[in-house]
Amino acid sequence: MSATESTRERGAGSWRADPYTDALRTGHGPLFLRRRDGWMLPLEVERWCAGADTSDMSVLRRCEGSVLDLGCGPGRMVAALSALGCPTLGVDVSPAAVSRSVHAGGPAVCGSVFDPVPGEGDWGTALLLDGNIGIGGDVRALLRRVGELVAPEGLLLAEAAPVDVDERVHVRVDDGCGGSGPDEFPWARAGVAALLSYGQDAGWALVERWTAPGRAFVALRRAP
Template identity: 45%
Template structure:
């Protein structure tokens, strides 16, 4: 997504703890750094938009902490677009690992967040839920940092 947005002329920065993900993004013409979103990020407090696609609200297994961090990265009035689970799903936190082609990652905390829970998580982070919607069988949400 970072490379695609860059190709459209949008200033973007991808962040991932995976060296492979960063290498692939950079090879495709995007700009990505290998680090955690909880580490120092260039432009902190000045980003207009953040994208938590593909369930990345689950990063770290603590959506309240992640949203607070995202609020620190955003400029006033900035927005977050994210995927969430369907309304009624609540919050589920588990330890998971990725398995592929006979290889497994280490265990890590991950969570899934239902759309109905977002207001309770957003408000303490200085964010407001603008809207939630269903598109192509995936629930989406837009949050905005309060000014």
């Protein structure tokens, strides 16, 4: 196993740890990503475990063809897409998240975006929402990988941080009450400007950008 693969495996293990599993089981937090310096990023467990809201629907309306939701969590987006009759699949490293997604009616498989993915190279649209632009701690590498998953000229609908930020950090899953995941793993945050810069480097072109309350999104098209 390479050093990069080892780091990704540690990250996957943290998402399977008790604080995250417990939060998904109950449907609420508190839950955070805690940096080494003690700063904590709140995770919106209640929103993730609810149905797709108005902001989510602004994403779903822009989907084209079959849709791959990367880091699908408890599956609100794949469930909504399935209800609309759209071919879709969620991918998540957490067995608890995949189980909840399937129970909600959203087809999902357990695995990493960096693992082989069903239908690789044929998906019409990929989703990276709810902070998942941070997966692996390297936005450029993640966007290159997503480019391998979608069809030629496929679409990526990604959520950026709602503030102007570009950081790569190491974090743990933390419940804010003394419970934390066993492993530290790399994570990233990217605002719109940083995401677009990384996207251009990785072969994506901007199609559209829009906002919803407290959230920022971009649509990127894979160059042929």
